[in-house]
Amino acid sequence: MSDSSTLPPARLRPEAELARDALSAPVLARAARLARWADAGTRVDAGGGLVEEQLPAAAEQLGLSGDDAAAHASEAWRIAVDTGLVEITDEEAGTVAAGEDLALLTGGSPQDVLGVWLTALEAVLADASVPDLDGLVDAMAEGGEVDLSSLDWDPEAESDFLDGVLGNLYLLTVGEEGPGEAPVPLPALAASVIVPSDMGEPSNEVLEQVSDAMMRLDDQFRLLEPVGLVEYQPVDEALMADADEEPAAPVDEADVTRYGMVRLTPLGLYGLRARLLDAGFEAPAVGDLSDKGADALLDGTAPFPPAAAHAETELWLAGRSPLDAARELLAAARGTDPGAPLRRLRCQQALSLVGAEAEPALREVLDDAELGGLARVWLTEHGARDVPPPPQEMVFWLTIDTVAAQLAAEGNSEELRALVEGLARQHSGFFDTVWRVEHPATPEVLEAMGRLHPDKKVAKEARKAAFKARSQQGG
Incomplete structure (x- = not known):
């Protein structure tokens, strides 16, 4: 986990x-x-x-x-x-x-x-x-001696194994990259706790461990289905015709369902989240922030995947008037701390869900150094008239803020790489000017641009600009 x-x-x-x-x-x-x-x-x-x-x-x-x-x-x-x-x-x-x-x-x-x-x-x-x-029961009934060590059973390890599998099933269910409510093949679930993430082609020994784990999980999920935790399609009995042999992992995607399919039920999702909370994990649920302030919403959704952040924000907005919501969001988006750029990105995304009634709130911050840029973007996108053009300093500040937010949200993603290439291409002399921007993240953003840009010459310009920015900020 x-x-x-x-x-x-x-x-x-x-x-x-x-x-x-x-x-x-x-x-x-x-x-x-x-x-x-x-x-x-x-x-x-x-x-x-x-x-x-x-x-x-x-x-x-x-x-x-x-x-x-x-x-x-x-x-x-x-x-x-x-x-x-x-x-x-x-x-x-x-x-x-x-x-x-x-x-x-x-x-x-x-x-x-x-x-x-x-x-x-x-x-x-x-x-x-x-x-x-x-x-054991048969041996006891016959008066035989019982050797507990022959069980090769470590209760704590067995419990940890099942917890790890259920933790991964939870992540696959709630994660946007996972199957969501679709069933998960048992071999894939077993492999998720057995095969190291950095291993290329699994060895025969590891494949045997996966096969053994599948058989343990087959027994366990048969027990867990009647309590309502999962829906389970067991391993096909025909694959276990020889009781002394465990089935090998499937080699054909078409037959993967014969090796067991498991899906966490809505009740199971509730149950596993409750167990995670009891174990000290922070396991949020969509709707947790709907009655909190805008600061809690922007900070709380900062690490959320996009669809989850969208759903949480819609619930938050449902309890407020568009104008009040926009004012509260803009006030919470201010700041120069490391989390501020991502807060402003979430604020911008939240404001995209607010209607034209919010326009006065956006006009109120047009002269704000931190919010004036995103306010102009919103007003333009909503067809507002008489939107003043931004001063050049504001354009560059918003550029740094946007890249810093993307770095915090996604790391070195392909989308960010494309953004970096576009910025360098659109603005001639971009690096000669941008290092002077008085934004706390300017050096970090320029270093990232030097890392991400595929053109060696442009990357070198970015690194030089980052050095100047860091020297200017005294670090």
Whole structure:
């Protein structure tokens, strides 16, 4: 999982809709059904599980049949206990009663329901990190010795592995470069936590690790689907005809779906974001800034991808009049700190969503050294009359500010390279003049232009200008 600053904002569904999804998730629905079924005559063992003779009745209550019915009923009961839907009233007698949280599922708020579901999710995630213990159970039943070391199981490492996979699935879901709501091939997800990012062609050993990870994830996602975290298309059983062999990674894109496909549900997105917040990550959601000031909006959306920043800004503007919003945005965009150019870029983008009613606010800042340039751009684009031409110093200042904002937003991108080439081409003697611009970012911008421009002669001019600018600023 990458650091918190790289987490794009999640677009969450309304809590009422998510709560309905939570109530219909099989894991929570079964646990609730058993909690309502339990009465004073229901007995549990020392661990809080249903006593064996009551499992058939519990399975019948859930409409389960077949060899696994008792096991599924036992699991549903354990979730009911873990989530507080059932309360053990007397441990010695093994008696139970409905828990306080059971009423929340019908009479509580959507947030209450989601709180119960999150507890169920944690229980299922803990189960998913435990290896297959069937062999151990058989050995114990036969009175054999159990060698725990033979499991080759590190609980912490297994939990970290699953957290890493789910973290990457979250990033793929919320990131604009990822598939969004489209399913992710299981081999690609496994490779994302196994194959080093700087590795070219994976070695056979690494491919074996990816294959092993796929099989672990296949088991884990089968467990995680009933709690509503994911939608999962399992690995095709025909690929595992030989139980002793794991399938190799697919070589043909056409057959990739046979190797498992997983998609985070809207409820799953909510759940993983809640876990990230609990773990100390900054995991924003679109709408978090809608009731904050313009300064919080511009700073908060600074690292957002374009579409997310657009969505957040639209929500912010919806609660304000165009004129008031424009004045607040312009006031928040001022500054000479390192983050100011990107704030002004976000301000410019926000103002592009505001109608002509905002015109007075833009005219008020025409003589402002920091805002006059972008105000003229806005007024011209909106067909305003009598827009005064900018003084040359303002044109160059806005140029430096724009490049500084692009550097902060995208780094050395192809778009920025094209912008740099265009600037040098449009203005003859550009570097002879621009180094004098009194903008804190002038040296940094000129150094970047020297780095990015493909023409060696122009790049050298930019570096010379950067040196002069730095000397002028005394650094």
